[in-house]
Amino acid sequence: MLNSYDFSHNNLDAIFSFQKLSHCQFPSLNISHQFDFSFLDNLILNKSDFQTSLSDSILISDTQSVTAEVDKLMNEERERLKTFRNRIYYLLLFLFLGFVVKAYFMYRYYKKTKRQRAQMLLENKNLQMTKKENKELQQKINTSFDEVIQLAKENSSEFLIRFQEVYPHCYYKLVHLYPDLQTSEIKFCAMLYLNFSTKDIAEFTFVTPKAVQNRKNRLRKKLNISSDEDLNVWMKKTCD
Known part of the structure; x- marks a missing residue:
């Protein structure tokens, strides 16, 4: 654009110089009769406007x-900036998701640990x-056992009642398995269950050991117990 401006400007200067030269140096030739320089006058008059317009065009072109x-x-x-923002966004999203996942597993671990604790x-x-x-139960059993033993030693009438309270399973098995047993026989079975010997029973009930042995023999016969089997052991196995 600048080259075109220089070219046009130079051409206008050349034409203007030619017109002056024709009037000054060759007046006798009366060239003006042969050539019409009116268009040159117009060009010269509009030279300033043309230059201004051309400068404006160049300025506009340069501005554009x-x-x-x-x-x-x-x-x-x-x-x-868009690429940078996108990277920052994805980075923050990744960090946020990582935080959420970590928080989730930490929460599960905390709940699991809390539940286990x-x-x-x-x-x-x-x-x-x-x-x-x-x-406490063992103490009660020991206390109750001692109490039952003491009642047996005293040959108390409350012995069988207390035995039933302390060893209900044994009492009810004897009653249900052998309903023909009398109260005195159940009391005798209770003493055998407590692992009293023949001598002990004789001492507690104020009878002779032979009388106790005879009661054992009658009980074997009534309950169909073999003579080879120990009565105390049999009573434990039957009642427990």
């Missing part, structure tokens, strides 16, 4: 070129309670 270049740079910068505490508590209850 600069604007296009600026737009191109701005578009490239926008693309870079609660289960262990409950089991320990139950174990302690069971031990305590067993200890």
Whole structure:
């Protein structure tokens, strides 16, 4: 564009110089009669306007070129910013998802650990309670056993009642398995279950050992127990 402007400007200068030269140096030739320089006068008169218009065109063209270049740079910068924002977005999204996944597994681990801890505490508590209850029960059994033994030694009428309370399973098995047994025979079976010897029973009931042995023989016959089997052991197996 600048080259075209220089070319046009030079041509106008050349034409203007030619007109002056024709009027000044060759007046006798009266060239003006042969050539019409009116169009040159118009060109000369409009030279300033032409130059101004041409300058404006060049300025507009340069401005458009600069604007296009600026737009191109701005578009490239926008693309870079867009790419950078996308990378930041995906990075933050990845970090967020990683945090969520980690938090989820930590929560599950926490719940699992808490549940296991609660289960262990409950089991320990139950174990302690069971031990305590067993200890108390054992103490009660020991106390009750001692009480039953003492009542047997005293040949108390309350012996069979207390035996029934402390060893209900034994009492009800004897009653249901052998309904023909009399109360005195059930009492005798209770003493055998408590593993009293013939001598002990004789001492507690104020009879001779022979009388106790005779009662054992009658009981064997009534309950169909072999003579080879120990009555105390048989009573334990039957009642337990």
